[in-house]
Amino acid sequence: MSLLPLNLLVTHDGKSRRQHITCRYKCGDACSKPAPNTSDNAYFGDVVKAMSRRSMLRASGVTVLAAAAGSALAACDSRSPVAEPAAVDVPTPPGMNFTAVAANTDDAVTVADGYRQSVVIRWGDPVLPGAPEFDVANQTAVAQRGQFGFNNDFAGLLPIAGQSGHYLLVTNFEYVTPQFMFAGYDSEAPTRDQFDIEIAAIGMGVVEVSRDSDGTLRPVIGPRNRRITADTPFALTGPAAGSEFVKTAADPSGSRVLGTFANCSGGVTPWGTILSGEENFHSYFGAAEGSAAVGPVEADRQKRYGVAAEPSELLWETFDPRFDLAVAPNEVNRFGYVVELNPWDPESTPIKHSAMGRFKHEGSNIYVTDDGAVVAYSGDDERFDYMYKFVSSKKIQDPGPARDNAEAMAHNMTILDEGTLYVAKLTSDIPAAEIDGSGALPSSGSFQGSGTWIPLLRSGADGAESLVAGMNAAEVAVFTRFAADKAGATKMDRPEDFEANPLTGKVYVALTNNDKRGTDGKAGVDAANPRNENKNGQVLEITDDHTGTSFTWDLLLVCGDPAAADTYYGGFDKTKVSPISCPDNLAFDSHGNLWISTDGNALGSNDGLFAVALDGPSRGETRQFLTVPVGAETCGPVVTDDLVTVCVQHPGEDDDHTLESSLSHWPDGGASAPRPAVVAVWRDGGNIGV
Template identity: 75%
Template sequence: MALVPLNLLVTHDGKSKRQHVTCVHKCGDACSKPVPNTSDNEYFGDIAKAVSRRSVLQAGGMAVLAVGAGSALAACSNTSQPAPTTSSSTAAAQPPAGMNFASVAPNSEDAVVVADGYEQAVVISWGDPVLPGAPQFDVTKQTGAAQRAQFGFNNDFAGLLPVEGQPGRFLLVTNFEYATPQFMFPGYDPDAPTRDQFDVEIAAMGMGVVEVERTPEGGLRPVMGRYNRRITADSPFTLTGPAAGTPFVKTAADPDGGTVLGTIANCAGGVTPWGTVLSGEENFHAYFGAPEGSPAPGPVDADRNDRYGIALEPSELQWETFDPRFDLAASPNEVNRFGYVVELNPWDPASTPVKHSALGRFKHEGANIHVTSDGTVVAYTGDDERFDYMYKFVSTRKVQPGTSAAAMTNNMAILDEGTLYVAKLSSDIPAAEIDGSGELPATGSFSGTGTWLPLLRSGPDGQAESLIDGITAAEAAVFTRMAADKAGATKMDRPEDFEADPKTGKVYVALTNNTKRGTDGEPPADASNPRNDNKSGQILEITDDHAGTSFTWDLLLVCGDPAAADTYYGGFDKTKVSPISCPDNLAFDSHGNLWISTDGNALDSNDGLFAVALDGPNRGETKQFLTVPLGAETCGPVITDDLVTVCVQHPGENDENSIDSPQSRWPEGGNGTARPSVVAVWKSGGNIGV
């Protein structure tokens, strides 16, 4: 059967291992389109030059600069950096607890490859039954009705929530990010998708809750439990916060602007301390389209659409031909009802999930929570686009412990009341030492300071106040990118997952890559994004005044080939690390090690899962724990003392292949269909990495 053709007139970056077909369906082919952020925000280099002119560095020590503030940072911040660890000092260092395993070598196998001495098994795959009455998966007999009761396609985030009073039983909560029809439907014709295929795609996306239990061997298996649930791209959601009920989100089908059908493009997420799950709506723009030549709804709306990458042209999946709410010309406000952080209560299968507009609307990779000592809740979230921003939300409500109805009512409103901020970074490193090569400055590491700029203050019942002149509260909630542009936020290299270290409170950010950095008309390298043509990304470490507005930062990793001069592994001996490229999702183990999954490895190897030491002489030591099959991305890592799970997304996606001519047969092997799956890894009779 003929392969599904790709648009040969569109040139993919060719930098990472991510295939063009994945870009088309996962992110709307963003890497081949103009950068949506055309704001003229101050470049890092401009700031550094100003600092140099004031001779800040001539004072015998590094002065602390709070960008956008008139005073020094809070006492908890510290810009002094330890000297890089030398090879001789690391030679005798033993692996830290949790990292005592033999690194997996880079490879291109069509299999999940785990560290020696570890076992693995698939937990659940696309199409497996989730609800009673669901049929067994048959790739040739797919229907929307069947898919609504089955495990969805392209699982990304995963949360594993223990069931109280039932040792070894958990709720596995997952996102299903996107559909790639040529890897779902035999004989798929991209020029003539069918209504039946649309019905399956709608049902295959969204979220899922599945009860799982430990097996006698040590893995996990699904259970047909009472909590099992599927959320799809047309399930009802309640929109809360400043956007709800405003003219920007009202439609003919929902004149009140408070009930949205579906969640789409759900990428990463987080588990809250009160037992719910957060999910980020990321590349939602790609599901909306319009017939060629459709008139723009107005010059202001056109500007807003451009800022979000929304185009009045036919979409790749052509959903607009099957449902008018995806037609930008017929229902221009529908797209404004996506791009939020979603909260699901998995313990109540009858509950309606919510979309929190107080956290802003943009391409959320996910959201993760840190709770301060006084109960203040801080949510960190990134906008996964080249040259977009990092955000945090500080709630005015305090978390209430327990699972009572009163506690849950309070906690489910935590993300509706508080202040949304965007990050602005600076550095005292002279501009001449940041030339785009990634070479370390004289201080031995990339570091600096920053401030959180307030954008929007939200209160009870959707009351809100914009903190940006000339922008209303509703505009700040729905068109948050434009408010952040006006505030003067720092343009970053695709900020994806945020995680706060539960031991130290430091916040880590995965900046995946940005090959447009330093190209004509785009921002040059700066201290936090130190390489032009950044193919492999970096990990940012933030020491934050969580409920306040000041922070310091430094780069833990500048990823890529350890033999290359433009990489940095926390000062650790680079001859003793696993090469890592394109960091995506983050997690912590109980020992305090950071775990990183990758997406689009630019080093000619399959993507994988890595552990990184954060403290002591091993700081920066990076070890690969597993790799995923050909064409796949490693997503949603969960790290416990005796179990690791990962989501294997889009196995076998390759520009030259399709379901009719597959690159991968994982996990079934033989003549089986490549199916996105959750995989469990464990060590017989022992714990992970000890």
């Protein structure tokens, strides 16, 4: 057996702190089930192995040793030790000059010293005129349709032109957990009233907020306020629209979809609209066991997306036949898209953009090149799934600060319907023997490589063209995962949020975790996913030819316990960082620092929000700015010069508790019910981190 450096013996066997009940309702318990990607794509570690073997044979003609132990020892002996960074004082980057918050398990939002906080809005607070104050014991669907929804995830904060201190706060409401909404909930026999409330509690919301002189953000019942629910009408555009795969008895045109749900992260477009990703949509559809028999092709399509002909967790199919796979088998194909909402027009119809592909979108974020080309990046948040980008053939038009240029807004709302969809394939020249699953750095001192964007689908005003053999354009748009499988895309460790640095153009990807990496029958490690049973995740940095097909990449962070040898913090001194685990959502401040919120911290602490330096001697320095309450996830960070907001999702969610015996009583304290909420953090008399 090979000998490992002594510091590899540091153990951190903890798994994600996400509770099983959260997995059941948030993602349909996906992590306890086989990964839907069963393609035989060679993970790029196979490619590297082949390249390394050919190089060895060409270089010396040596005989390849048959003994695995001997090979491993030889590889270890040949590796150059990586020098530890010198323990020197490095100036704190602007935007990160705050005292790091210590890891904790408190039932509170804990912020950096010298900063203030307040709850902006929480589940059940009124957002529409006439909506009642929240009463957890007397909920109704009518009330919930006028109130702030449940389990807010993404948030966007859009300044209102001409109204200083006023913003539109746009949020996603990702999923419901009935045990923490309804007293005495019976998962085997939910009621019609509970179903109606759940339909109203998820989707999206728009609410005006104003900032008081003391810094507090408060909701305003304004004319732009709006609730989008699981039955709000949407327009389906792009190659999927009108195809045989999305037509239903209720919508024979295949162009008008009711609702959005499983909305995870998102993005604010440069023209002032909101993009929202429909992620774990599969778990809302079900059927009585064995009652939704379909042909082998349809069965494969459902399986690749995690759809199962069995009773769903929420049992919505017992109340509305469109959720019954036996009655409406195409309805599920109408979800899994990037949604675009114009928050400035409360009467507008939101759009689902099928030209951007259908998969479990974590979200979508846009980068605009100097010549006005629009590039949208998106991750498919599933173990062993892929990274995508969409390059529009249209250029952005200026809608004006008040978004009152109707012609420009109408043009910009079609930008994501015309262009080319790509999927990423990564490679690396790092010798395969140096990627052994331990996460130890290669002799080069970092994990890096290059990659190619493989085109899948081209859409235009005159129609769409499949770029994948054996699939037509509608098939690529609706069953994008199959197209990416055929293209040979690289299997990643749950690619979640994508964000481009507005100062440098570099693109960052949160790869949250994948504890099945390298296990029996699953894809092995490679340079971008270098750890077996990856519990803590990593952050990928891409230098992209945005409108082209080539890129290079580095791992900025390999997250986890800084004392463990399988972690990497950009080369920064690991004794001086805040430990980070399970990166999820990303944001940037005006200084170019990356901010990361976490979901499922596997290091024993509550989740939090972290700032990370990207350049110079501070590259990789990581500081925790806040933590969220026990059982909660940190989502949707917004970072401005003088304000930070985060969404606190599912506080107190725990396998051994319910609404009646909650682990958390945040944000109202006492014996109150826990309520997901948006929190604002600011500093009196100064900007964030300076």
